Amino acid sequence: MKNIITISREYGSGGYEIGQRAAEALGFKFYDKELIAQIAEKLLVSEAYMRSTEDKLIRRNIFREVFPTLSGNDNADADFIFAQQGKFIVDLAEKGNCVIAGRRADYYLRDNPNALHLFFYADMDFKIERICRTENCSEEEAARKISDMDKRRKTSYEYVTGRKWADRHNYDRMICTSSLGLQKCVDEIVNLIKE
Amino acid sequence: MKNIITISREYGSGGYEIGQRAAEALGFKFYDKELIAQIAEKLLVSEAYMRSTEDKLIRRNIFREVFPTLSGNDNADADFIFAQQGKFIVDLAEKGNCVIAGRRADYYLRDNPNALHLFFYADMDFKIERICRTENCSEEEAARKISDMDKRRKTSYEYVTGRKWADRHNYDRMICTSSLGLQKCVDEIVNLIKE
Numbered sequence: 439m440k441n442i443i444t445i446s447r448e449y450g451s452g453g454y455e456i457g458q459r460a461a462e463a464l465g466f467k468f469y470d471k472e473l474i475a476q477i478a479e480k481l482l483v484s485e486a487y488m489r490s491t492e493d494k495l496i497r498r499n500i501f502r503e504v505f506p507t508l509s510g511n512d513n514a515d516a517d518f519i520f521a522q523q524g525k526f527i528v529d530l531a532e533k534g535n536c537v538i539a540g541r542r543a544d545y546y547l548r549d550n551p552n553a554l555h556l557f558f559y560a561d562m563d564f565k566i567e568r569i570c571r572t573e574n575c576s577e578e579e580a581a582r583k584i585s586d587m588d589k590r591r592k593t594s595y596e597y598v599t600g601r602k603w604a605d606r607h608n609y610d611r612m613i614c615t616s617s618l619g620l621q622k623c624v625d626e627i628v629n630l631i632k633e
Numbered sequence: 634m635k636n637i638i639t640i641s642r643e644y645g646s647g648g649y650e651i652g653q654r655a656a657e658a659l660g661f662k663f664y665d666k667e668l669i670a671q672i673a674e675k676l677l678v679s680e681a682y683m684r685s686t687e688d689k690l691i692r693r694n695i696f697r698e699v700f701p702t703l704s705g706n707d708n709a710d711a712d713f714i715f716a717q718q719g720k721f722i723v724d725l726a727e728k729g730n731c732v733i734a735g736r737r738a739d740y741y742l743r744d745n746p747n748a749l750h751l752f753f754y755a756d757m758d759f760k761i762e763r764i765c766r767t768e769n770c771s772e773e774e775a776a777r778k779i780s781d782m783d784k785r786r787k788t789s790y791e792y793v794t795g796r797k798w799a800d801r802h803n804y805d806r807m808i809c810t811s812s813l814g815l816q817k818c819v820d821e822i823v824n825l826i827k828e
Contacts, residue, residue, distance in 0.1 A: 440813075554812075557801075559801050559802065561802070604801065606752075606754050606799065606801065606807050606809070607754065607756070607809075609807075609809065610809045610812040610813065611806065611807070611808055611809065612801050612804075612806070612807035612808075613806055613807075614801070614802075614804065614805045614806065617749075617805040618635075618805065618825065622825070625824075626821065626824070626825070629820075629821070629824060630813065630817070630821070
């Protein structure tokens with residue numbers, strides 16, 4: 439019986455909104471930034487600190503892709519935070535009946551038989567139109583944001599998990615949001631859980 | 634209104650059977666080898682000839698991956714057959730209400746707004762168990778068959794289409810058959826088409 443949903447997604451695909459709507463339809467809790475805030479409390483560090491550490495790590499790893507000969511292991515802070523996030527997500531899933539967006543939850547819950555792992559993606563035109571509308575920016579800015587955000591997600595996902603980002607074998611379903619629309623995706627998820 | 638379904642899949646995932654069952658549930662026609670036979674008739678060549686030409690091409694392309702400096706364009710026969718198959722699939726889709734398994738139908742119908750493109754995959758254990766049972770072979774043989782067949786599919790797909798095999802952006806849904814079972818996949822497809 440699946441009663442935990444993890445949401446992974448391309449930036450701009452609408453996967454986050456689908457997760458929220460599905461949680462509402464199912465009467466499940468929805469976790470995302472709230473989750474980060476709770477972890478931050480546990481760690482007794484501010485959310486801002488956690489974010490800045492993670493940002494630094496991602497920038498450094500992108501830099502290392504370009505200059506692979508540079509090395510050194512000064513990622514200890516970020517490693518600690520990632521590990522705490524993982525433990526927290528595993529604890530959270532114990533209660534079931536929840537949707538968790540992002541935070542590599544698919545990885546931390548990979549052996550949880552009650553978890554349904556979903557990945558959302560979309561056509562580039564759909565994502566650009568969506569970002570322009572929700573973030574009130576130009577098409578050029580939207581395209582750049584999409585590229586930047588997915589690169590960041592990929593980098594941190596691959597750094598922490600050692601798995602390939604968006605690899606189908608890590609998910610139960612990969613769903614294109616632009617082909618049939620968001621509501622159809624919500625209905626599909628509800629059906630997968632309910633039946 | 635989607636009334637054409639294309640089925641792409643990993644060998645052993647059960648995608649073919651799901652396609653058959655979904656076609657039955659929807660009252661749609663199901664095309665696969667029958668399709669090849671019809672094309673063969675059009676071409677006035679035997680199915681065996683078509684198969685052997687395609688096999689030769691695939692072997693040659695695998696060979697070329699290993700020895701990329703060898704070249705020469707002696708694929709004219711196969712190119713002709715692939716082109717005929719593509720035209721035939723486009724004609725077939727004109728009538729709608731059908732499920733087409735394999736034959737790179739997702740590529741030929743990429744601009745058809747009535748087509749729903751599905752890709753099925755599964756855990757390796759699930760695929761091996763399935764192949765052992767349906768083809769009455771050992772686990773080692775099953776694992777080898779899975780690897781060989783997917784390599785053949787990938788090679789011919791990428792040769793003909795210039796696209797990456799199993800790239801999510803070519804599909805509306807990528808569905809893991811082993812996580813919720815085949816019948817759930819059939820119901821899901823029927824719901825996607827019907828609602």
